Amino acid sequence: MKHHVINEGKPQILTRRTLATSSKILTHLIALTLFLTILPIYYPYIRYILEKPTSTSSYDLPHIQTTATLARHHPLYRGHLLPATHQKGNDEKPPEKKERGREEVVLTRRGSDGGGNKSCDLYSGEWVEKPEGSYYTNETCWAIQEHQNCMKFGRPDRDFLKWRWKPNECELPEFDPVKFLEMVRGKSLAFVGDSVARNHMQSLLCLLSRVAYPNDVSNSSDLNFKRYEYPDYNFTISIFWSPYLVNTERTDRQDITQPFKLFLDEFDESWTSNIENFNYVIISAGQWFFRPTIFYSDRHVIGCLYCPQTNIRHRSSSFSYRRAWRTAFRAINSLNNFKGVVFLRSFVPSHFEGGQWDKGGDCVRTKPFKSNERVMEDYNLEMYKTQLQEYKYGERDGRRKGIKFGLMDMTHVMHLRPDGHPSKYGHWPSQKVTMANDCVHWCLPGPIDAWNDFLMELMRRELR
Numbered sequence: 001m002k003h004h005v006i007n008e009g010k011p012q013i014l015t016r017r018t019l020a021t022s023s024k025i026l027t028h029l030i031a032l033t034l035f036l037t038i039l040p041i042y043y044p045y046i047r048y049i050l051e052k053p054t055s056t057s058s059y060d061l062p063h064i065q066t067t068a069t070l071a072r073h074h075p076l077y078r079g080h081l082l083p084a085t086h087q088k089g090n091d092e093k094p095p096e097k098k099e100r101g102r103e104e105v106v107l108t109r110r111g112s113d114g115g116g117n118k119s120c121d122l123y124s125g126e127w128v129e130k131p132e133g134s135y136y137t138n139e140t141c142w143a144i145q146e147h148q149n150c151m152k153f154g155r156p157d158r159d160f161l162k163w164r165w166k167p168n169e170c171e172l173p174e175f176d177p178v179k180f181l182e183m184v185r186g187k188s189l190a191f192v193g194d195s196v197a198r199n200h201m202q203s204l205l206c207l208l209s210r211v212a213y214p215n216d217v218s219n220s221s222d223l224n225f226k227r228y229e230y231p232d233y234n235f236t237i238s239i240f241w242s243p244y245l246v247n248t249e250r251t252d253r254q255d256i257t258q259p260f261k262l263f264l265d266e267f268d269e270s271w272t273s274n275i276e277n278f279n280y281v282i283i284s285a286g287q288w289f290f291r292p293t294i295f296y297s298d299r300h301v302i303g304c305l306y307c308p309q310t311n312i313r314h315r316s317s318s319f320s321y322r323r324a325w326r327t328a329f330r331a332i333n334s335l336n337n338f339k340g341v342v343f344l345r346s347f348v349p350s351h352f353e354g355g356q357w358d359k360g361g362d363c364v365r366t367k368p369f370k371s372n373e374r375v376m377e378d379y380n381l382e383m384y385k386t387q388l389q390e391y392k393y394g395e396r397d398g399r400r401k402g403i404k405f406g407l408m409d410m411t412h413v414m415h416l417r418p419d420g421h422p423s424k425y426g427h428w429p430s431q432k433v434t435m436a437n438d439c440v441h442w443c444l445p446g447p448i449d450a451w452n453d454f455l456m457e458l459m460r461r462e463l464r
């Protein structure tokens, strides 16, 4: 009997114990499952936070560049940037390869659309005909810089002015200068970047010139640091020159063909210490990263691009591009009083065909591509994807601090516009210039006027 009771009791105790144990195990299992689910999602981000600037072997160039390569690089000319030196021309690739590239890009972009009407991706669409052409001419706009005044230098065709961007699923409203100025009353807008950023600013000034003229309240005559004030609207537009976004030095003060030193982990204070009070910042960077450069982190050389030294690790453009963006976003996210919105204007490829920029390459097309005719390839795609990745991280960091980011994704849109560059109409035939055919900047008036259609729509969505 006793025996029996014990026998009866034992299983009960065991069961209770087993239950307790198994529920503990279950809790652990759930925790582990959660952990294993979350880890892969956050791992890239954790790695991003912990990553030391030197652990980047996958971005190395496959071979060492020689001094002969270096000699192919030419100086900047009056603030002009220079295009890719390892450009292969935009020769068409078989469609299979293209489809894949396009798909990837669309996928990446969808997730990072800048808020507002999520049902309409502004950047999937086509250039469609707009017979009425542009809203201003080289005679009505005062802000067109010499090299982009294609009409003045005899560009014969006008069809490149007669297109507008049509997103597949909605309309992109045309820039309305009156509505725009009302929207930005009492506000300030800063451009940060290179001469393509300036090109964009000048397009905005031209579109606004139909209704208002600003006072030039710049501190200097330096085109790289301008400030314009629209007194009736208490609205200012500024530009901060920073083609690499990070702190730089020249290796040779006189000879600009010599490599630049890029301090990839240091802020470029010429903009980072000036943007805190702006309501909008449009930041961009691009072709300068294809120039000869020496990369520093923590003041130590960690690599170079097109440098003659053989004892330095040779790295690709996207290596420095990634780090520069990372540092730029860190700079923005470290601002304590910044209350504005930062728009990243994405990487825009150049359009040299039939040779490199200094080997007879040119852009002579007179109409846009259809979106299925072209897809970005190799290093252009690499630059774009690198930038989007860093944007994603920067935006996530910013969100925690209440800093708003928006993506102005001009990459694919502008890839379809080989017809909008000055080509040889950026100077007189007799003038000797570094870049004989400019397939990097954009004629004004011209297709980048559409960037302000996008800008206005992004601002509108932001305010909603």
Ligand SMILES: *[C@@H]1O[C@H](CO)[C@@H](O)[C@H](O)[C@H]1NC(C)=O
Pocket (backbone or CB within 6 Å): 138, 139, 149, 151, 152
């Ligand atoms: C504008 O372009 C025309 C050619 O279409 C040219 O004759 C004129 O000089 C240019 N004007 C300015 C101010 O650039």
Ligand SMILES: *[C@@H]1O[C@H](CO)[C@@H](O)[C@H](O)[C@H]1NC(C)=O
Pocket (backbone or CB within 6 Å): 117, 119, 120, 169, 170, 171
């Ligand atoms: C969003 O876009 C869709 C598709 O074009 C359109 O039908 C809808 O009216 C838009 N909604 C808003 C709030 O703009």
Ligand SMILES: *[C@@H]1O[C@H](CO)[C@@H](O)[C@H](O)[C@H]1NC(C)=O
Pocket (backbone or CB within 6 Å): 186, 187, 188, 234
């Ligand atoms: C102009 O706007 C700034 C903010 O950008 C504001 O501080 C200032 O008071 C405004 N001035 C006038 C005259 O409205």
Ligand SMILES: *[C@@H]1O[C@H](CO)[C@@H](O)[C@H](O)[C@H]1NC(C)=O
Pocket (backbone or CB within 6 Å): 218, 219, 226, 227, 238
């Ligand atoms: C111009 O200089 C003044 C005074 O030195 C300064 O307050 C202002 O911020 C400067 N503006 C720009 C755009 O650098």
